[in-house]
Amino acid sequence: MIKVNSPGLQTTVQDFGRIGYYEVGMPPSGVMDKYSYIAGNLLVGNKENAAVLEITYMGPVLEFQQDAVIAVTGGVMQPKINDRPVGMWETLQVKTGDVLSFDFIKQGARVYLAVAGGIDVPLVMDSRATYTLCGIGGYEGRPLQAGDVLKIGTENETDIAVGTRISDHLIPTFSKHHEVRVIVGLCSYRLTEESKERFFSIDWTVTPEANRVGYRFKGERLNFVEREQPFGAGSNPSNVVDLGYPIGSIQVPDGVEPIALLNDAVTGGGYATICTIISTDLDKMAQIKTNDKVRFVAVDINEALEIRKEYQNKIQQIKEQIIRQAGGVQNG
Amino acid sequence: MANQKSVLSPIPGVFYRKPAPDKEEYVKEGGNVKAGDVIGLVEVMKSFYEIKAENDGVLAQYFVENEDLIDAGQEVAVIIEQ
Numbered sequence A: 001m002i003k004v005n006s007p008g009l010q011t012t013v014q015d016f017g018r019i020g021y022y023e024v025g026m027p028p029s030g031v032m033d034k035y036s037y038i039a040g041n042l043l044v045g046n047k048e049n050a051a052v053l054e055i056t057y058m059g060p061v062l063e064f065q066q067d068a069v070i071a072v073t074g075g076v077m078q079p080k081i082n083d084r085p086v087g088m089w090e091t092l093q094v095k096t097g098d099v100l101s102f103d104f105i106k107q108g109a110r111v112y113l114a115v116a117g118g119i120d121v122p123l124v125m126d127s128r129a130t131y132t133l134c135g136i137g138g139y140e141g142r143p144l145q146a147g148d149v150l151k152i153g154t155e156n157e158t159d160i161a162v163g164t165r166i167s168d169h170l171i172p173t174f175s176k177h178h179e180v181r182v183i184v185g186l187c188s189y190r191l192t193e194e195s196k197e198r199f200f201s202i203d204w205t206v207t208p209e210a211n212r213v214g215y216r217f218k219g220e221r222l223n224f225v226e227r228e229q230p231f232g233a234g235s236n237p238s239n240v241v242d243l244g245y246p247i248g249s250i251q252v253p254d255g256v257e258p259i260a261l262l263n264d265a266v267t268g269g270g271y272a273t274i275c276t277i278i279s280t281d282l283d284k285m286a287q288i289k290t291n292d293k294v295r296f297v298a299v300d301i302n303e304a305l306e307i308r309k310e311y312q313n314k315i316q317q318i319k320e321q322i323i324r325q326a327g328g329v330q331n332g
Numbered sequence B: 001m002a003n004q005k006s007v008l009s010p011i012p013g014v015f016y017r018k019p020a021p022d023k024e025e026y027v028k029e030g031g032n033v034k035a036g037d038v039i040g041l042v043e044v045m046k047s048f049y050e051i052k053a054e055n056d057g058v059l060a061q062y063f064v065e066n067e068d069l070i071d072a073g074q075e076v077a078v079i080i081e082q
Helices: A034-043 A193-199 A279-286 A301-325
Strands: A002-006 A010-014 A052-056 A061-064 A068-081 A092-094 A099-115 A149-152 A177-184 A204-210 A214-218 A239-244 A249-251 A259-261 A268-271 A273-277 A293-298 B004-008 B013-016 B038-044 B047-052 B057-062 B075-081
Touching (some): A034 A052, A034 A279, A177 A301, A193 A273, B038 B075
Parallel strands (some): A177 A293
Antiparallel strands (some): A002 A061, A052 A099, A061 A099, A204 A293, B004 B075, B013 B038, B038 B047
């Protein structure tokens, strides 16, 4: 058991996500930075869909009531066991009575705590992910609160030696200025040529309205091509006839402030989506903070697939490194 | 010699010097604070986080205005220990 002495700002139980229900309006939720999540689970020998804690901006204080093997990955937030600094991206041992806490966030926005066996909460529609807007999944459908007690599950399959570490070149770094790659569409035709050009040539500032549902950006007003709105579309020029929103799609209600829809967002609606963040860069979005600057960069589908291949290749390298350090033996 | 202690915000967001728009400021510059007193509020992701003094003393100066956007780790005020 792990006792929550203090919850941090927003700490939720997450796994890979509630996949397969998008068409009935259920967003996937799940971890926002999948790379850090996968690395964390690998470092503790978990199955790939084991649930972890997603920590945002401020770390919790957790008291372990049993021995456990853990790993902390993601943005840079110095973890401490009994006030002694310990490594990130590394397999760590905690003993009964140990207290895990964190310093201020130094880089990125989200940190992942993987525990060998995973965080054990009931499955809801095949997933342990917390979806706070609906109050389902995770720990009672909500972020953690002081006094909560988390159970450790049995979702581990490999014993990983304490001290196993991922090499530096596979550990992402995060600055305050980000390039986020997108594929233009589905409704980019609604923007004027000038606004399309401006969208990709200015730095957008992340507002305080930036969470698991979506990120809102401030920059300058964008304009839509004038037209007589078709039947079924709202009266604002930023409206189209309702469509499904891809995860990572960016809409600009009334042309004022672009919003990137993320893991907990509404699944469809009537705003023109002007582009969609490519899957690898959704991980990057997870590590972007309020006040950071974002420049959007357009890529085509072939470039996006190439980038995804490189990403999967990195994950493969992490797997091989960890198995090598574990002596090449896999129990599962 | 009095010690100066910086008060940092652990999170980014909008900084407020009062608990609500129609309320008094938590502390005025030059006012006394005790460890644990709230000296400001930061709003991010639709939640509010209270920034507290970590020691007793005089809140000498705020470095950010009400409703300023601040970064994680930014110094928001300084307390002179007494």
